Amino acid sequence: MKLLLVLSLCLLAPLKRDTDNQKLLTKWRSPAAVPDRCQGIEMDAVTVNEDGIPYFFHSGFLFKGFHGAAERANETFTELDEHQHLGHVDAAFRLHYEDHPTEHNNIIFFLDTQIFSYYQHKLEGGYPKNISEVYPGIPDHLDAAVECPKPECEEDSVIFFKGDEIFHFNFKTKAVEMKEFTSMPNCTSAFRFMEHYYCFHGHNFSKFDPKTGEVHGRYPKEARDFFMRCSKFSDDSDHVERERCSRAHLDAITADNEGDMFAFRGQSFICKEVNDTLKVEPIELTFKEVKSDVDAAFTFKDDLYLVKHVFAYRVGENHTLLDGYPKTVKEELGIEGPIDSAFSCDEHQHVHVVKGQLMYDVDMAASERNATNERSIMFPSDAAMCGPRGVTLVKGNHFYHFDTLKLLFSRAVPERHQVSLELFGCDH
Structure with missing residues (x-):
């Protein structure tokens, strides 16, 4: 039975002075006016x-x-x-x-x-x-x-x-x-x-x-x-198109060994299967303890990790939280949270954790895990994943592809791609 490990890391515009109308001034200062x-x-x-x-x-x-x-x-x-x-x-x-x-x-x-x-x-x-x-x-x-x-x-x-x-x-x-x-x-x-x-x-x-x-x-x-990260507010909205074409940045992204891609944004979980079928559902529908706002995601072997305390789920018709969870990110990855992104490549036993512009390695086979081998990468990322073709870093509404892990530490910035168009097949 697969084990699903879910990790969870532990105004007010110019107030225009209106000397002729103090009531209007008071209105703009009121929290209710925000x-x-x-x-x-x-x-x-x-x-x-x-x-x-x-x-x-x-x-x-x-x-x-x-x-x-x-x-x-x-x-x-x-x-x-x-x-x-x-x-x-x-x-x-x-x-x-x-x-x-x-x-x-x-x-x-x-x-x-x-x-x-x-x-x-x-x-x-x-x-x-x-x-x-x-x-x-x-x-x-x-x-x-x-x-x-x-x-x-x-x-x-x-x-x-x-x-x-x-x-x-x-x-x-x-x-x-x-x-x-x-x-x-x-x-x-x-x-x-x-x-x-x-x-x-x-x-x-x-x-x-x-x-x-x-x-x-x-x-x-x-x-x-x-153009705004709002909860679904209308039955007339096409929820799949909304998440596929949203300009709001992704919180996390990863892909499994079968080539299916999983992305997280706010309260939504986006699954793009290898045949390009796209599914969107609320995170809490599948991961009820996580609810929303995932900080990072990565796959390691057959397990999927969502970073926000550590939740471990047994995958089945109904995912069941295992005894002893949640745990802290420090216990599981050997680093203080929050983190920005994380990814693992098939040929390694390490998970690469990104925090700001620094990247660390975590040996997942170790009984006591520590974040080691600190080094600087090209730029911070909102989300990251690794696959057979290399590493993908997502920053804002764009993503950058690196053929090898070593290229993350170079000075040559690769071509910029649009998330909505090229990852999710949106037409705008």
């Missing part, structure tokens, strides 16, 4: 920071990444509160303009009639400025904006949205070209992510072609399904 992204709220603006982490803005609040509570935007972008008394951001984008390295990767905000330019969360000198000074021909009070670098657009550009009006601003010539995107709804925010373009309208989104505005595929779709 928005919940899983309640179907409309985002005012969406962009990514310098590290590619999505930032979602709603009223005076900021959500970082695909899950987690709101925080006050003025904790990250202080000067927005100092210069403006608004409860929202109209539009935002990350500037992509490699011909001007002093501006490239700045985060640009539009608030009413003004523009703010930030680099590494610090306001650039001379800002805020009027929109007309920096982007002549672009109106005030915008609804949305998104960068469009070449060759995705003819030249490095920004696409601005105001109602049903679309403006393409060419950085090189400063020319403004009006566009008609007839197949798109009016965007309340817009977002370039993983070289794709998304128009958010309410709590839905549509993927569009930045040159023509054409929308291909079954849209609109629910933003909470793909």
Whole structure:
């Protein structure tokens, strides 16, 4: 009988000062006013920071990444509160303009009639400025904006949205070209992510072609399904597509000796069989003591390990927790938790444990296990697995393949691949 060992490791946006309305100020300070992204709220603006982490803005609040509570935007972008008394951001984008390295990767905000330019969360000198000074021909009070670098657009550009009006601003010539995107709804925010373009309208989104505005595929779709880590909230949602195409990072991933792949995200367990059949179910349905939020996963011989205390299950029609469990990660792997990822390769008797940018080896045959052979790897990972073709590290929405274990310690970064498209066969 197989033994399944399961290891478990032991705001609030810029509060705009409203001196004329103290009641409104008190409302924004109230904990009850903190928005919940899983309640179907409309985002005012969406962009990514310098590290590619999505930032979602709603009223005076900021959500970082695909899950987690709101925080006050003025904790990250202080000067927005100092210069403006608004409860929202109209539009935002990350500037992509490699011909001007002093501006490239700045985060640009539009608030009413003004523009703010930030680099590494610090306001650039001379800002805020009027929109007309920096982007002549672009109106005030915008609804949305998104960068469009070449060759995705003819030249490095920004696409601005105001109602049903679309403006393409060419950085090189400063020319403004009006566009008609007839197949798109009016965007309340817009977002370039993983070289794709998304128009958010309410709590839905549509993927569009930045040159023509054409929308291909079954849209609109629910933003909470793909850009936020929310519990399943609607019977109308396609739960399999939601997890397959979600942009929220994986918590853990591994593969067994038969080639089946197991991935974990939040409360969901994703199984991709060797014939490409994809199944999604709640983690607690199979691993009721684990429930959700797995820290790491790996397979060793015929056993599957999920890292969060150590649970040992006897696999059968109903998985049964064995006597003596749970145990601590320190007892089982010889290292203090939490860990970020772990994997084992068939030809070794060791499990490789990743914590931050350090990797350790654990001899699974030892009666008293210790994490040894500390060394630095190329970058931290959210999840990792090893198979006949080598090692896969997952970081955010991308994964990197290394033909051999030794390549993890080199300086040559391999090609970046998209998790949703290439691991799970999503079309967007």
